[in-house]
Amino acid sequence: MKIKIQVLVTALLLCSGMAMSQPPRGPLVISPQVQADKTVTFRYLAPLAKEVKLSAQFEKVPLAMSKDAQGVWSVTVGPIKPDIYPYSFQVDGVTVMDPANVAFFPNERFKASLVDVPGDSPLIHAMRDVPHGxxxxxxxxxxxxxxxxxxxxxxxxxxxxxxxxxxxxxxxxxxxxxxxxxxxxxxxxxxxxxxxxxxxxxxxxxxxxxxxxxxxxxxxxxxxxxxxxxxxxxxxxxxxxxxxxxxxxxxxxxxxxxxxxxxxxxxxxxxxxxxxxxxxxxxxxxxxxxxxxxxxxxxxxxxxxxxxxxxxxxxxxxxxxxxxxxxxxxxxxxxxxxxxxxxxxxxxxxxxxxxxxxxxxxxxxxxxxxxxxxxxxxxxxxx
Amino acid sequence: MKIKIQVLVTALLLCSGMAMSQPPRGPLVISPQVQADKTVTFRYLAPLAKEVKLSAQFEKVPLAMSKDAQGVWSVTVGPIKPDIYPYSFQVDGVTVMDPANVAFFPNERFKASLVDVPGDSPLIHAMRDVPHGxxxxxxxxxxxxxxxxxxxxxxxxxxxxxxxxxxxxxxxxxxxxxxxxxxxxxxxxxxxxxxxxxxxxxxxxxxxxxxxxxxxxxxxxxxxxxxxxxxxxxxxxxxxxxxxxxxxxxxxxxxxxxxxxxxxxxxxxxxxxxxxxxxxxxxxxxxxxxxxxxxxxxxxxxxxxxxxxxxxxxxxxxxxxxxxxxxxxxxxxxxxxxxxxxxxxxxxxxxxxxxxxxxxxxxxxxxxxxxxxxxxxxxxxxx
CATH class of the missing domain: 3.40.50.1820 (Alpha/Beta hydrolase fold, catalytic domain)
Incomplete structure (x- = not known):
């Protein structure tokens, strides 16, 4: 029901000609959010989940996340050594990519997202203002x-x-x-x-x-x-x-x-x-x-x-x-x-x-x- | 424990020089499997899940999947009209891509996989034996x-x-x-x-x-x-x-x-x-x-x-x-x-x-x- 109402509201808010490929799903979740001090906040919307953990290659073991009133689970970690790390969420034991993050790990067996923690000066893999191939x-x-x-x-x-x-x-x-x-x-x-x-x-x-x-x-x-x-x-x-x-x-x-x-x-x-x-x-x-x-x-x-x-x-x-x-x-x-x-x-x-x-x-x-x-x-x- | 043993066994089985990016995770799941009669079987490994559904753009509503002894959930649908369709799994209410499928839908808000049901003669979007750009x-x-x-x-x-x-x-x-x-x-x-x-x-x-x-x-x-x-x-x-x-x-x-x-x-x-x-x-x-x-x-x-x-x-x-x-x-x-x-x-x-x-x-x-x-x-x- 809530989703249907939201679709209707969004449709009404649409500028003409502006349309979406798929209805929005709950509050906007920003994840991962990399702070200036190199701490990173990960968020995942799952109001019905019993347990959500962050599994990331900068940590040895999955980290517990906690849920807010809107059903968004989050955890802030770090500071993290600048690099690009694969990570995923474990939602009641199910491994999922971060739906708020476009950067993903192409692989035939697992699904992971990527978080990019930038260096104080741009790392060798960073997008810099140089000629591009x-x-x-x-x-x-x-x-x-x-x-x-x-x-x-x-x-x-x-x-x-x-x-x-x-x-x-x-x-x-x-x-x-x-x-x-x-x-x-x-x-x-x-x-x-x-x-x-x-x-x-x-x-x-x-x-x-x-x-x-x-x-x-x-x-x-x-x-x-x-x-x-x-x-x-x-x-x-x-x-x-x-x-x-x-x-x-x-x-x-x-x-x-x-x-x-x-x-x-x-x-x-x-x-x-x-x-x-x-x-x-x-x-x-x-x-x-x-x-x-x-x-x-x-x-x-x-x-x-x-x-x-x-x-x-x-x-x-x-x-x-x-x-x-x-x-x-x-x-x-x-x-x-x-x-x-x-x-x-x-x-x-x-x-x-x-x-x-x-x-x-x-x-x-x-x-x-x-x-x-x-x-x-x-x-x-x-x- | 089980995962650790599996990693060890796999490591022993490794040909020298053959290595994996990440440990294997349970039995090999083949999904989606498109049959000649255009029925399609979807599978998802989730031994601990209580309910797994298939959400696909060829169906109006999510379809229930059933679990086998190994914890692999599956459902066979169709025959389906030849085309490429976005789909995802709903695992205890959590929407996930199909981890066994590389074909995915690039999007900033949702994660979906793609299933390609081929036509009897190749459709206009099919890979054909023609010169490629x-x-x-x-x-x-x-x-x-x-x-x-x-x-x-x-x-x-x-x-x-x-x-x-x-x-x-x-x-x-x-x-x-x-x-x-x-x-x-x-x-x-x-x-x-x-x-x-x-x-x-x-x-x-x-x-x-x-x-x-x-x-x-x-x-x-x-x-x-x-x-x-x-x-x-x-x-x-x-x-x-x-x-x-x-x-x-x-x-x-x-x-x-x-x-x-x-x-x-x-x-x-x-x-x-x-x-x-x-x-x-x-x-x-x-x-x-x-x-x-x-x-x-x-x-x-x-x-x-x-x-x-x-x-x-x-x-x-x-x-x-x-x-x-x-x-x-x-x-x-x-x-x-x-x-x-x-x-x-x-x-x-x-x-x-x-x-x-x-x-x-x-x-x-x-x-x-x-x-x-x-x-x-x-x-x-x-x-």
């Missing part, structure tokens, strides 16, 4: 006659300079992420805009593919939904990894090099990725040394067993490897559940005399770290 | 030194033909929608790809701006969150509408015409919009007859009062209006809450001898209709 959603002919989707960043000035050619960085997100995640959560475009404006990174094209090619092919060809990418039964996992590599090398790269002004040799191709994307990166790089000279593994690794079994020449011919790779960069947080494995991978590289750069940070398996690693390595690529 | 997210210098964001569709072949120039269609979404909505929900890119492939639409650039400029300026300049765009107090609403028009004419159009290969005259500029975007369209067009020759109002109108007060010359000089406008198109559904107002607007045009095309469809104030109107009018523009 463009981020383009495109389709390309993929494996088995399917249509793939890919997101492509072009640097500032790309369209104004129709003869200049650029190096390309292939950048792969994690398990259950989508091709949008490095753009929407990783802020690839703003990080590069800012680094390029500061003269710290070369102008480059960044190509962000979708990681779970096998599932997409199954969906388009068979009409069935993707298999669970979390399940690691041997043969299927190996096939999925191989499908990604085949798609990248035989479909994505040819599409990009046909449709963009690219420098088409290994010295002008970099590859990097976060989490599963880091594993895909290492496999694609070590298995195709003629294709990529710059390699970045963020919060990921290959095991010594897999290295010896599938990529033994990387270690046995370390001199050649070192000559071929302009950069082999490995970064991980010391709270990452892959920390130990990554240290073993670094030890393997060391034992084999393979040149690498490593970066151990604080924090866990998070996109806060993924952004930091991108900002750091983008300054090294093609230099 | 690109959809680009860009920033432009906006009002008062702020940075605006805009989404731009370029047709197939745009990059392959570096001398060809194109007409431009400015396309504006509704209240609380964002600059993404016409892309993600309206499928502007696929509709145009398909129409162009069939030879039914001219190759054109489509520019999708953000509608609520005043709020964005307030946010960037003042650090405060947007005012509720639903509230229609007179002065503020008028200022907001004017800000949009000023931004479009003095910022967006110059940016587009500088950065894209555009045909820069009124005969090669169209403007259209849905809901609030339709009102913004009519005001921008009637107030700037030197700028746009093609005008499309989807599910929207201006009142006779506003027409007489602000745009009287449109009616008093109908001969000039008819000479200037290549197209004035008005469409609305007969269940739309703006249906009556739109009929009054059409009557006004008729009474003033202003030439127009109108289209009354079934359905309400929905993006199913918005897509249909776009597909219909795109075939008329620049012809």
């Amino acid at each position: 463009a981020t383009s959603y495109e389709y390309y002919p993929s494996l088995e006659g399917t249509t793939g989707s890919v997101v492509v960043y072009t640097p500032p000035g790309y369209d104004q300079n129709p003869t200049k050619k650029y190096p390309v960085f292939y950048l792969i997100s994690g398990t259950t992420d989508t091709e949008e995640t490095y753009f929407k959560v990783g802020r690839t475009n703003l990080i590069l805009d800012n680094l390029i404006a500061e003269g710290k990174a070369k102008a480059m094209i960044i190509v962000m593919p979708y990681g779970n090619i096998a599932a997409r092919v199954a969906e388009q060809k068979g009409g069935s939904k993707p298999a669970d990418p979390m399940v690691r039964d041997g043969d299927d996992a190996v096939k999925r990894a191989k499908d990604f590599e085949t798609d990248l090398l035989t479909k994505v790269i040819p599409y990009v090099e046909k449709n963009y002004r690219t420098l088409n040799n290994r010295e002008n191709r970099a590859i990097g990725g976060f989490s599963r994307g880091g594993g895909q990166t290492l496999r694609a790089a070590f298995g195709n040394m003629d294709k990529f000279a710059w390699v970045c593994s963020y919060s990921s690794y290959l095991s010594p067993t897999e290295m010896d079994r599938n990529f033994s020449q990387i270690g046995t011919k370390a001199d050649l490897t070192n000559k071929q790779l302009k950069l082999l960069w490995v970064g991980v947080g010391d709270e990452d559940f892959l920390y130990k494995g990554t240290l073993e991978f670094i030890d393997y590289l060391k034992a084999k005399n393979i040149q690498y750069k490593s970066r151990i940070t604080g924090g866990g398996h998070t996109w806060m770290n993924a952004k930091q690693y991108l900002a750091e390595t983008a300054q090294l690529l093609f230099q | 690109a959809t680009s997210y860009e920033y432009y210098p906006s009002l008062e030194g702020t940075t605006g964001s805009v989404v731009v569709y370029t047709p197939p072949g745009y990059d392959q033909n570096p001398t060809k120039k194109y007409p431009v269609f400015y396309l504006i979404s509704g209240t609380t929608d964002t600059e993404e909505t016409y892309f993600k929900v309206g499928r502007t890119n696929l509709i145009l790809d398909n129409l162009i492939a069939e030879g039914k639409a001219k190759a054109m650039i489509i520019v999708m701006p953000y509608g609520n400029i005043a709020a964005r300026v307030a946010e960037q300049k003042g650090g405060s969150k947007p005012a509720d765009p639903m509230v229609r107090d007179g002065d503020d609403a008028v200022k907001r509408a004017k800000d949009f028009e000023t931004d479009l004419l003095t910022k967006v159009i110059p940016y587009v015409e500088k950065n894209y290969r555009t045909l820069n005259n009124r005969e090669n500029r169209a403007i259209g919009g849905f809901s609030r975007g339709g009102g913004q369209t009519l005001r921008a067009a009637f107030g700037n007859m030197d700028k746009f020759a093609w005008v499309c109002s989807y599910s929207s109108y201006l009142s006779p009062t506003e027409m007489d007060r602000n745009f009287s010359q449109i009616g008093t000089k109908a001969d000039l209006t008819n000479k200037q406008l290549k197209l004035l198109w008005v469409g609305v559904g007969d269940e739309d809450f703006l249906y009556k107002g739109t009929l009054e607007f059409i009557d006004y045009l008729k009474a003033k001898n202003i030439q127009y095309k109108s289209r009354i469809t079934g359905g309400g104030h929905t993006w199913m209709n918005a897509k249909q109107y776009l597909a219909e009018t795109a075939q008329l523009l620049f012809q």
Whole structure:
């Protein structure tokens, strides 16, 4: 009843020609509200809920929220270290995005919103008053006659300079992420805009593919939904990894090099990725040394067993490897559940005399770290 | 506890280098699952919930769902008429997106997912095996030194033909929608790809701006969150509408015409919009007859009062209006809450001898209709 009355009132208040896509729902909720002192207030309208908590990546455990007379639950936290954090609400045990917040985390399994706590001076991923590149959603002919989707960043000035050619960085997100995640959560475009404006990174094209090619092919060809990418039964996992590599090398790269002004040799191709994307990166790089000279593994690794079994020449011919790779960069947080494995991978590289750069940070398996690693390595690529 | 054990098991199952962004959460839920007979099964994991309902725009009222032994709620509906529909779950009264579904509805107030029921032959908004354009997210210098964001569709072949120039269609979404909505929900890119492939639409650039400029300026300049765009107090609403028009004419159009290969005259500029975007369209067009020759109002109108007060010359000089406008198109559904107002607007045009095309469809104030109107009018523009 109350909602119907509200719709009527709103309709009466409408300026002619002003209309809404959907009726309003209760009082205006402002969330998240970031204060100047870096405290943040989160709010969620749920008059009938018994318990609402805030689950956020700047807190170890969910925080209780309290309800006001209008049914708006809220909690104020912080001050919070400036960064962009995923968060969600737990409403009587149900995880929901923040309906008042447009900034969301593209992912195939969970729904989270993003809160941006700005720094005293703008952080490297912040919107600054600098020339901006463009981020383009495109389709390309993929494996088995399917249509793939890919997101492509072009640097500032790309369209104004129709003869200049650029190096390309292939950048792969994690398990259950989508091709949008490095753009929407990783802020690839703003990080590069800012680094390029500061003269710290070369102008480059960044190509962000979708990681779970096998599932997409199954969906388009068979009409069935993707298999669970979390399940690691041997043969299927190996096939999925191989499908990604085949798609990248035989479909994505040819599409990009046909449709963009690219420098088409290994010295002008970099590859990097976060989490599963880091594993895909290492496999694609070590298995195709003629294709990529710059390699970045963020919060990921290959095991010594897999290295010896599938990529033994990387270690046995370390001199050649070192000559071929302009950069082999490995970064991980010391709270990452892959920390130990990554240290073993670094030890393997060391034992084999393979040149690498490593970066151990604080924090866990998070996109806060993924952004930091991108900002750091983008300054090294093609230099 | 259970979650911790699951994380451990999954970690053990991980292939080296394969990692997840976030721990898995319970059994794999496939939702929505569209069957060949056009029935659809929706599923939602919520073992502790007391009641879960499906709220979908193909149903008048929310549908009860039932829970299985694993705590997965489900309901099968249909057969459903092929189209793309917004839906959400109501979990003990809390509205949530479908966590198993990546396709979402970008909006500033509500969260909804999208289900795509395909036609027996591919619908006009379906992914078909045709040449595809690109959809680009860009920033432009906006009002008062702020940075605006805009989404731009370029047709197939745009990059392959570096001398060809194109007409431009400015396309504006509704209240609380964002600059993404016409892309993600309206499928502007696929509709145009398909129409162009069939030879039914001219190759054109489509520019999708953000509608609520005043709020964005307030946010960037003042650090405060947007005012509720639903509230229609007179002065503020008028200022907001004017800000949009000023931004479009003095910022967006110059940016587009500088950065894209555009045909820069009124005969090669169209403007259209849905809901609030339709009102913004009519005001921008009637107030700037030197700028746009093609005008499309989807599910929207201006009142006779506003027409007489602000745009009287449109009616008093109908001969000039008819000479200037290549197209004035008005469409609305007969269940739309703006249906009556739109009929009054059409009557006004008729009474003033202003030439127009109108289209009354079934359905309400929905993006199913918005897509249909776009597909219909795109075939008329620049012809």
